[in-house]
Amino acid sequence: MSNNKTVLVTGGSSGLGAQFCRTLAANGYTVVAAARRLEQLQALCAEIEEAGGKAYPLALDVTDLGSLASAIDKAEAAVGPITCLVNNAGSSVSKKAVDMTPEDFDFVVDLNLKAPYFLCTEFARRWIANGIQGRIVNVGSVSDRKAMPGHTVYGTTKAAIARLTQQFAREWINKGICVNALAPGYIRTELNAEYFDSPAGQAVAAFMPRRRVGKPSDLDKAILYLCEPDQEFLTGQVLALDDGQCL
Ligand SMILES: NC(=O)c1ccc[n+]([C@@H]2O[C@H](COP(=O)([O-])OP(=O)(O)OC[C@H]3O[C@@H](n4cnc5c(N)ncnc54)[C@H](OP(=O)(O)O)[C@@H]3O)[C@@H](O)[C@H]2O)c1
Helix, strand or coil: CCCCCEEEEECCCCHHHHHHHHHHHHCCCEEEEEECCHHHHHHHHHHHHHCCCEEEEEECCCCCHHHHHHHHHHHHHHHCCCCEEEECCCCCCCCCHHHCCHHHHHHHHHHHHHHHHHHHHHHHHHHHHHCCCCEEEEECCHHHCCCCCCCHHHHHHHHHHHHHHHHHHHHCHHHCCEEEEEEECCECCCCCHHHHHCHHHHHHHHCCCCCCCECHHHHHHHHHHHHCCCCCCCCCCEEEECCCCCC
């Protein structure tokens, strides 16, 4: 077990990823915040350092698979070995299934499934070679189990993420690597703020059991639990955190 708590969070420039970075940094992790928008990452890292934490901004397009290894090398040269990965970057194309183009399909699959796959394997290869018992948290969604019109490919990638989490957990279980997933319900972020401001979105929120959508900090305790290096018994699980939205 490594005492080094260094985590790379993809999609750290906004929404859930930025909140994961803040929470993990406030709890002793050195954070590598990765995304395409470097200015947002730099502002977030400055905010974390101002609060007494340690954070490093990493410009990274996770769909550029050929750049993953060198980007991780660069981050590790700056902060030391990374022992935890939060695969959070993700998005959707909101269209009826019959209107999705092959390009739309590839955009969602490349970002939500292919990139997390190759980030997981890149880290697992390093951890196995160096005897690091790393932790992976894949950010899925309750759309892995609840069909949402207009998000067919998105929901399919999130169901695949749940399965991938189990596969990787089993494959690396005897290397001490734990792989789990966090499946949030609706949380208000850049991804959906416009929708929840619209009459349609407000109607959806009004039908939820607690008549509300979540806020990113509602996931704070869960992300800490799933990243915890001393937690060895939990692997291959998908933790749904949705305020009862799917009930
Ligand atoms: N909000 C919800 O209600 C909700 C519910 C369930 C699951 N989720 C999941 O939670 C995750 C975060 O969503 P969010 O709501 O926080 O969305 P968000 O605010 O739109 O954030 C998405 C993040 O992904 C990054 N990103 C997008 N494309 C990227 C790429 N090619 N390379 C690197 N980073 C990329 C974006 O940064 P850059 O643009 O700077 O690259 C941004 O930081 C997603 O996986 C989403 O599916 C969200």
